[in-house]
Amino acid sequence: MRSHGTRRSFLKGFAGFSSAVLLHACTSANSRSTSGANENSEPIKVGLNVGNIPWEFRTETGELVGFEVDLLQEVGKRLERAVEFVDTPFTALFPAVLSSRIHAAVSSITITTERLKTLDFAQPYYDSDQSLTVRTDRGIQSLADLRNKIVAVDSASTGDAWAQQHMEEYGFAEIVRYEGLVPAMADLESGQFDGYISDIPSLLYYTKDRASLQVVERIPTGEQYSIMFAKGSPLRDEMNAVITALKQDGTLAQIHQKWFGAAPESGTSTAEVRSLPRS
Known part of the structure; x- marks a missing residue:
């Protein structure tokens, strides 16, 4: 990515x-x-x-x-x-x-x-970064709030690689993988996991009209598409x-x-x- x-x-x-x-x-x-x-x-x-x-x-x-x-x-x-x-x-x-x-x-x-x-x-x-998206009612404001919690990523993506590299640092309990943003967002909204790490342009676009979801942190990765x-x-x-x-x-x-x-x-x-x- x-x-x-x-x-x-x-x-x-x-x-x-x-x-x-x-x-x-x-x-x-x-x-x-x-x-x-x-x-x-x-x-x-x-x-x-x-x-x-x-x-x-x-x-x-x-x-x-x-x-x-x-x-x-x-x-x-x-x-x-x-x-x-x-x-x-x-x-x-x-x-x-x-x-x-x-x-x-x-x-x-x-x-x-x-x-x-x-x-x-x-x-x-296109220049991009990763990001963290969460439900607005979960009280999660940053990556620091994900210790012992489940995060989701897109399978084999740069977000997947980033999460694996930083799993110990942030104490993620588990990383679950999805094929595509839409099914991941549906499961985030239903509470299947706690935070979604993926490309920031897509998530800002997807969440702009959804009050239940929020991009709470940009993750600088210096990516180019x-x-x-x-x-x-x-x-x-x-x-x-x-x-x-x-x-x-x-x-x-x-x-x-x-x-x-x-x-x-x-x-x-x-x-x-x-x-x-x-x-």
Whole structure:
């Protein structure tokens, strides 16, 4: 799920989410982008974990929308190739890319040194951290209040790795794992565990209209999201060049404005061109 520039303050840039959500339906899962598509080119199969709000999720009418959906649709348009989205559990995205069942993957995937050993990434397009989300009626205000309590994470995520590394420090009684934010949030609300550690943009977005849930702590991890490819995929450089253009002409800033209600901060990887990540 590095040069990071100025870090966002805890809630900065998230005012206006309500006006952004569900304004634009982009596509449906396994549908293809048709604008400017070259019929003689093979569709780009992009794996994503549907339900990963606000990056890729379904509206009430079943349409697939989100920040990364918009990004990949624009990339496909400029490459004059159709984009075919393949709904895939997060942990299955990695073997799917490695085995070439899909050409690329997104799902707020963080660039890490370990992942770069076997996979390639385009330049980052979003800076992030982890966070702690709790029920508002439990009296939990920070990680320090989770001693002898159960925490949940997304399986095989950077939040999972962080929780394992800090389990002894904070005295977590147990770490439980989920495939996706929505089922984890349902169990948090029903009291199945005490706190949820996951990417802060998704949790701020999800909890903004839910009085029963609250993001109580940002966990600085200095993460950056990107598109993931198999090692040596020529598509990496093609897509990376388009991302550079999207940053330079302001299109990526417009996508950020749409989904987060504010322009990206200067100095972030959404606003500025970055080098390709190297192992």
